[in-house]
Amino acid sequence: MARSLPLTVNGKSCPLDDVPDSERLLDTIRWRLGLKGTKEGCRSGECGACTVLVDGVSTLSCLTLTHEVEGSALTTIEGVGEEPTGRAVQEAFARAGALQCGYCTPGFVMALAGLLRERGRAAPTEELLDDLGGNLCRCTGYLAIARAVSTLSKEGT
Amino acid sequence: MSGPFVFVAPPSVDAAIAELATGAPGEVAVLAGGTDLAFVLDGGRAAPRRVLSLRHLPWRTLDWNGPVLTVGSTLPLRSLEQDPEVARRHPGLVQAVKAVGGVPLRHRATLGGNLGRAAPASDLIPVLLALDAEVDLVGPNGARTLSVDRFLISSWHTALARGELIRSVRFPEPRPSAYLWQRVRPSNDISQIAVAVARSPSDGGWRLSVGGIPPRAVRLREPESTLRSASPSAPAVHEAAEAAARSLPIAADRRASEEYRRHLVATLLERAVGTVAASPDGGR
Numbered sequence: 001m002a003r004s005l006p007l008t009v010n011g012k013s014c015p016l017d018d019v020p021d022s023e024r025l026l027d028t029i030r031w032r033l034g035l036k037g038t039k040e041g042c043r044s045g046e047c048g049a050c051t052v053l054v055d056g057v058s059t060l061s062c063l064t065l066t067h068e069v070e071g072s073a074l075t076t077i078e079g080v081g082e083e084p085t086g087r088a089v090q091e092a093f094a095r096a097g098a099l100q101c102g103y104c105t106p107g108f109v110m111a112l113a114g115l116l117r118e119r120g121r122a123a124p125t126e127e128l129l130d131d132l133g134g135n136l137c138r139c140t141g142y143l144a145i146a147r148a149v150s151t152l153s154k155e156g157t
Numbered sequence: 158m159s160g161p162f163v164f165v166a167p168p169s170v171d172a173a174i175a176e177l178a179t180g181a182p183g184e185v186a187v188l189a190g191g192t193d194l195a196f197v198l199d200g201g202r203a204a205p206r207r208v209l210s211l212r213h214l215p216w217r218t219l220d221w222n223g224p225v226l227t228v229g230s231t232l233p234l235r236s237l238e239q240d241p242e243v244a245r246r247h248p249g250l251v252q253a254v255k256a257v258g259g260v261p262l263r264h265r266a267t268l269g270g271n272l273g274r275a276a277p278a279s280d281l282i283p284v285l286l287a288l289d290a291e292v293d294l295v296g297p298n299g300a301r302t303l304s305v306d307r308f309l310i311s312s313w314h315t316a317l318a319r320g321e322l323i324r325s326v327r328f329p330e331p332r333p334s335a336y337l338w339q340r341v342r343p344s345n346d347i348s349q350i351a352v353a354v355a356r357s358p359s360d361g362g363w364r365l366s367v368g369g370i371p372p373r374a375v376r377l378r379e380p381e382s383t384l385r386s387a388s389p390s391a392p393a394v395h396e397a398a399e400a401a402a403r404s405l406p407i408a409a410d411r412r413a414s415e416e417y418r419r420h421l422v423a424t425l426l427e428r429a430v431g432t433v434a435a436s437p438d439g440g441r
Contacts, residue, residue, distance in 0.1 A: 021161070021162060021163055021208070022162055024195070043199065044196050044199070045192055045195075045196060045258060045262055045345060046345045046346075047345075048259060051261045057264045058264055059261050059264055059265060060192070060261045060262055060265070062195075063191060063192045063195040063196060063262070063265070064191065064265065065164060065191060065195065065208070065210075067164045067166070067210075068166075068188070068191060068210055068212060070166075111259075111261055114260070114264075115260065118239075130343075131259075132260075133343050134258060134259015134260060134261055134262060134345050136345075
């Protein structure tokens with residue numbers, strides 16, 4: 001069974017038609033909305049590559065049914081740079097060269113943008129890094145990511 | 158891919174109970190945060206005909222009534238861990254909550270969902286046992302309350318009757334408490350062994366529990382009584398932890414050997430008891 005559902009995507013109203021009840025938010029984003037910046041890693045909540053913001057809160061899109069977020073405001077990596085926190089995270093990652101293959105990067109950026117929205121820049125680097133523990137970089141390029149994080153926290157600025 | 162099911166999100170508690178009661182067992186799956194349910198739907202381990210979302214129910218709550226903390230079953234775990242009063246009065250609970258998944262997962266995962274799933278490796282159940290938590294249920298025949306110990310029957314199996322939902326989880330009193338775990342990866346992984354320790358300020362008694370061992374987390378009543386003396390000595394704590402590690406039914410699986418698990422039980426218990434004993438109200 002399918003029906004329509006209202007959704008705001010990166011600031012634009014984007015009602016969706018005929019979304020199957022079992023569809024995952026990750027698949028809606030990538031295949032229905034065509035926003036391929038959000039990555040599918042493990043599809044089981046272990047890697048964080050599919051992280052997006054739902055009403056400003058970081059969420060694993062692979063474990064979320066699209067109908068469960070009906071009426072919400074969704075932010076993906078394509079739209080996060082439109083607001084200051086997201087832009088600051090993107091710039092910090094770029095300055096620190098915090099990527100290797102790049103596959104995990106959108107998930108890290110979204111998770112960190114969500115954290116900074118939640119906690120503000122007063123959060124210590126160590127706590128931010130702890131709170132990013134759900135994101136995996138399979139290139140193991142964590143040092144540069146940690147550098148980017150440190151420039152965004154209290155101690156770094 | 159998940160099979161075809163109908164997604165329903167009832168607007169009220171009554172509507173949810175009515176919806177739930179219409180299905181045969183296994184036909185309706187309840188979705189609180191959905192972080193575990195989505196996973197089993199993908200793997201085909203569950204094939205419900207309907208998925209019942211609790212998102213419109215007014216249960217995203219956190220209330221203190223004197224010493225009693227009541228957590229609504231659909232409150233995201235992240236909200237629980239960020240509450241400063243909960244962190245101060247129930248440190249072990251917050252440590253356990255932070256052991257679940259990662260932050261984006263905890264933005265959706267819930268206490269009610271974790272308890273209702275009754276996974277053998279749940280990171281929350283051991284501390285619920287150590288805090289003598291109670292679970293408030295609502296169903297077609299009204300409300301009832303069970304201790305978490307009675308609510309849990311076995312792996313993936315609870316005392317929830319047909320048509321019943323978990324409304325909230327209640328913690329009777331703040332307790333010095335600690336939750337310790339061992340696993341391969343800190344986030345988004347399953348504990349090989351986890352222990353929860355608490356000490357009741359009202360009766361002075363210890364509560365010890367161990368999780369990560371099927372079929373379900375258990376209270377350790379004998380070591381608890383061994384520790385009953387006002388301030389247990391380090392050798393007594395060591396001996397109680399070792400005895401617990403020897404006596405538990407523990408098996409090997411792909412996550413850890415039996416020997417390693419027994420070692421973890423003893424080590425983590427001893428550390429957790431030490432932590433609680435050193436806290437302001439724990440040493441008494």
